[in-house]
Amino acid sequence: MADKYLVQPDIEFINELRATGGESLKSCFQCATCSVACPIAPDRKPFPRKEMIAASWGLKDKLLSNPDIWLCHNCGDCTAQCPRGAKPGDVLAAIRMKAIKEYARPKFVADAINKGKHLPLLLILPAVIFIVIGLLTGFLDFTPERVHGEIVQAEFFSQWLVDIVFVPLSIWVVVIFAMGLKRFMDDIHKNAVAEGKTDKQTIDTKGFLAALVRVIPAILKHSRFSECSENNDRATPHMMVLFSFIALFIVTAVFFITLYVFGIHGPYSQLHPVKILANVGGIVLIIGAALLMKQRMDKTDEVSTYKDWYLLWLVLGLGVTGMLTELLRLADAAFLTYLIYFIHLMLAFHLVAFLPFSKLAHLVYRTVAMAYNEYSGRESSNA
């Protein structure tokens, strides 16, 4: 008898998936309609049927380290065609969230972020941090003065305070991701070798990076996402959000550099190219987030859980508060603009600090998994 796999079902794991959007997972009767319906599953060892079976058996070890859960874009074609109402798309989304929590440390942060009851506390957390550090350092000025008669946010909430908080936070995030990704890469490679999805024995860094470079254009173009038929209209708003984040990231980076290298302070003129990029990015972000929310609300046959709404509200909130801050500043409403700016920074804290723990972590995991898939040669080799 050849080697056998010792099955060790984890009932707790099943219950958790069911409670976080995968309620229907036990309804699967293994017909494989999902794997056939999926426009982006590879021909060799396609998903999501095998993931559905593993999920109904509670085989945590086979799922969290499985790169295929990240190749899925949750386009919902499988869910729409499932004759049993097992909603594979939603089950895979729940598994991904569980994987994010599994690879992010410390674990309690992930647990807290993905449960609605902790939200009020988590919302207050950045405010408390800002106020405490602000008062201790004096970088928070509740009676800010105007500069040449104009409102300057930095007079209220010093740029130093922003950076004291956000620079270490960013480093923290990078470290957490680095730790998680190390394990993640090892695991998905082991899984791919075990399940015969790759011929490669080890991950060679150069080859992997080359693969990463090859998949980046596809990610930017959303070429995979666009293959979906059920949620095809989600691809464009998702692209809007992604590109606006990239734009706003560039804006932030430029301002950061000009501030520390050239000592130039904001606010910038509305005609400044970077400012134009910022404004366009903000508007596109709001529109993209709003469209995504509307599509989720219209799609009643698919499950939208707390993790989805948390992220969407966060993105929308960031966009809205960002634009409002600027508008109120231009409207010369000092108190309101300071208040909204404060909230904007609170939301930004959420976005950055909780990046490795929230659904947004897919940004990293999916990219890595897609790069790995490209690297593994699974798509090009014969099944």
Added chain:
Amino acid sequence: MSKKYGVYICKGCGIGDALDIEAICDVVEEEALPCKTHDFLCSEQGVDFIKKDMEENGTNTLIIAACSRRVNYNTFKFDGCIVERVNLREGVAWSHPRDEFPRLTEEEKQDEENFDRVQMMAEDYLRMGMARVEKVKLSEPYLLETMSRKILVMGGGITGMSAALDAADAGYDVTIVEKEAQMGGNAAKWRKQLPIQPPYEELIPSMVSEKIKSVEDHPKIDIRTGTVVARIAGQPGDFTVTLKKPGEKIEFDVPYPLPPEMRVDENGKELEHEALMEKYREYNEGRRDILTLDPNGEKVGAVVLAAGWRPYEPGDDEFPHLGWGASPDVVTNYQFEEMASAGKITRPSDGREAKNVVFVQSPGNGTDSDFPYTGVVTSMVALKQAQYVREDYEDGKAYIFYQHMRTSGLAENFYNSAQQDPGIFMSKGEITSVEKTGNGLSVTAKDTLLGENIGVNADLVVLGTGMLPVTYDNPTVNLAYRQGPGFRDNDIFDQYADSNFICFPYETQRTGIYAAGAIRRALSVEESMQDASGAALKSIQCLESVNRGISVHPRSGDMSYPDFFFQRCTQCKRCTDECPFGAIDDDEKGTPKPNPTRCRRCGTCMGACPERIINFADYSIDTIGSQIKSIEVPSEDDYDEPPLRILGLVCENDAYPAMDVMGLHQKSFSADVRIIPVRCLGSVNVIWIKDALSQGLDGVFLLGCRQGDDYQCHFVRGSELANIRMQKIGDALSSLALEEERVAQYEVAIDDYDNIPGIINSFVEQIEELGPNPFKGF
């Protein structure tokens, strides 16, 4: 009855267009019978036309030449009259369209060497119809002198109790016989029961106690616990039943026929009658003969056999790869149920909690079949028992490995709900080994849904073994029939008490005995209850037919029955032996004793009798023989190239309807063939074939049902017996210097209408090759 004949020819439905009706009338009038035609005989006017003629002329013997006898049956049914239907529509006009069989032109008609085959066919059918009615008599019902309307239910389990309640609620007296001291049967031993009604999602408490109460409270139900049936003698409507305590030996215990090895001498030759009787008496020492009725016996009219099942116990070394026998922690589903109903599920080896339980539905070893004697119910039981594991332990895990998850109908809901349980894991797969490990069992499975060989650590392994019908162990019904106390040929049903599963549920091979529940097939409680209703209704149908002197099934309502002309009987016992239903007993001398209410009117005895002394009023050696003789056989005296004449004896159950459909689809076949429907190929007496060939017919074919283990014969053995007889006739034919190939038997099914023309035409071609019958014209 003095017969007053009338022939009515319908010209509708294309008959009048295809045939020369006047010429047909000439044929009728040659026989000095009145011939009347109508354009639309099955219309109200048409029927009135017949009725008027009956009133005016006292016509009571009607030959209606129109459509097949299988259509417009009630339209052309006239009480107290003999009615013969000549099939001109499906049999002639429709199956021989004129574009394929052109009629003669006026010019061709001038030459006497020309003939119209289709017209000849129609005229022959008229002759045959007239010949038949001359010979048939009106059937008189066979009525019992005394009749019991009580129903005996054998078995006090869920099926027996349900059948008893159904029959009693319909107004019949019922006696339930249960061998155990308590009512309830196997289902009384369950922890929980499978659902019996929508939404079919949850297990329910056992229904047994509720049923027992209803049965006990019912004024029409008499309960005998601790009782078994020693023998059932007599016939439906008039059974004499002897009851006894289990294990008791009494003089009315049923005698057994001699086993084959005792029926022969040292040289393997069949013993003489006297010697056989001597041995038989010795063999059944202390038991009265079947024909001796118990004076203290109880009278019943029909029997519901619901004696149930016992668990299948695997042999010591039957499933070694499943750990059976090697570990006490490998149990059957029956043992598991006993354990579950006694309390928490534990390991038999050490009494520790059994939280990981593997249910095995198929023994594997290269086959994908389930364990023997299983069915839908064993899949359902696995789903049920898996839930016990989950009830007993919050962290319990139940694994079901199956090759077939059979959950028919709405039972699918039950599968769905079991599947939702996070602790129940199911996969198709084959168990390759169950081995003892340090602390429990290690189960290995291959070809699973997980796509690889998998291992499971288990505390307990449950084998989904089956339910053996009690008829596996002994005849149970203990019928005082000459053919023996049990059901004949039960091997082909794996000893389930059954007759023909799909066509005739509940009907056993013994009229008046209706099987229900797990004795018929591995069934759940719900299915058993449905079965019980079916068998109760069947037994009521039996009583309500016997009291009218008509056949119960499958020829429901047939009033004719076999009539024996005993003066000429040679006591050859062929009728007794060959009756598929054991309807005929015989006495000390071997003279047959018919039991008409056991009879299903197939005519197998008539076909068997070498002396031809068994006949029915409306179906006899003579009626068919006269029809055959009335076929005109043209010879070289008539034409330079006379057409062939071929006789087809066609079973009216499947083959004849298939031929009607063939006509409906305008599928044509040779017009030189003459078809005579027969009740069953088993009723075909070889004398008909001999007569046909000696009068110059060129060939005879029999068209009937499939035989063998997957037979489709309505009377179980008919086509098989016909086949044996046709083989024997081959020898007789060669002694007459006739080719054996002139007689053939074909098997068809009711949906074979498309194939029958090919079968018939190739037979005709074969006869053409042989050339005409040399006896033609003698």
